[in-house]
Amino acid sequence: MATKTKKVSITAMDKAISENIARVTTIEWCGLEIEVTRMIPFNEAVVLIENAAAACFANEDSSYMPYVLWPALRAGIIEAYTNITMPSNPEKIYAFAYADGLYDKILANVNGAQIDDIISATIEMVKAAVDSKTSAISKEMSDIHSYLENLDSGLSDVLSGVGSDDLKKLISAVNNGALDEDKVVKAYLDTYKE
Numbered sequence: 001m002a003t004k005t006k007k008v009s010i011t012a013m014d015k016a017i018s019e020n021i022a023r024v025t026t027i028e029w030c031g032l033e034i035e036v037t038r039m040i041p042f043n044e045a046v047v048l049i050e051n052a053a054a055a056c057f058a059n060e061d062s063s064y065m066p067y068v069l070w071p072a073l074r075a076g077i078i079e080a081y082t083n084i085t086m087p088s089n090p091e092k093i094y095a096f097a098y099a100d101g102l103y104d105k106i107l108a109n110v111n112g113a114q115i116d117d118i119i120s121a122t123i124e125m126v127k128a129a130v131d132s133k134t135s136a137i138s139k140e141m142s143d144i145h146s147y148l149e150n151l152d153s154g155l156s157d158v159l160s161g162v163g164s165d166d167l168k169k170l171i172s173a174v175n176n177g178a179l180d181e182d183k184v185v186k187a188y189l190d191t192y193k194e
Contacts, residue, residue, distance in 0.1 A: 025109045029102050035083040039111040045118055048076040053125040064130055071097045073122055078103065081110050 023038040040048070055072035056065055074097035079086045087093055097103065107115060162170075172178075 020111075027105050027109060029105055030099075034102075034106075036106055036109040037081050038109065039114055040080050044080055045114065048080045049118055049122045049125060052076045052122045053129065056126050057129065062133065064133070069122070069126060073119060074098070074103050077110075077115065077118070078106060081106055 021039045025036045052072040075093045
């Protein structure tokens, strides 16, 4: 006769997980007592990932700044897992992120699987954003290329019966201001009405 496996209840799991998330260790670093949370809740992990990924793109033009990824990740991990208040100044954030031994002491006291997943998800999010921007640029370049090909074809049709002397006269007239723009537009519109 098969033995029946005793199932662990959802309530028991919730309690155990809550105790694990709430577990805080105090570490000493450079004479400071720093509280380190073993595991952060999902919503805080998502915010950390999104903020670190977003930091890799300049606000002005969304250009990719790969050199920001690791300082942003380290600073985000320090802020999310400890009671350290991060500064807003980028130079100070960088100094906090690379303070000698601090990050390593924090990592030694947190859930390694969660940190690995946060780092992987951030890298994947950045790669997806870069790929998306690359695709958008590629499409824009393709559109520009098509436009220029159409322009070239259209200009070839328009200028097919015009000789080089006529073009020189036209360019000279445009440069000298002797060309009446209203007449040119009217002639152009008359041509396309026919």
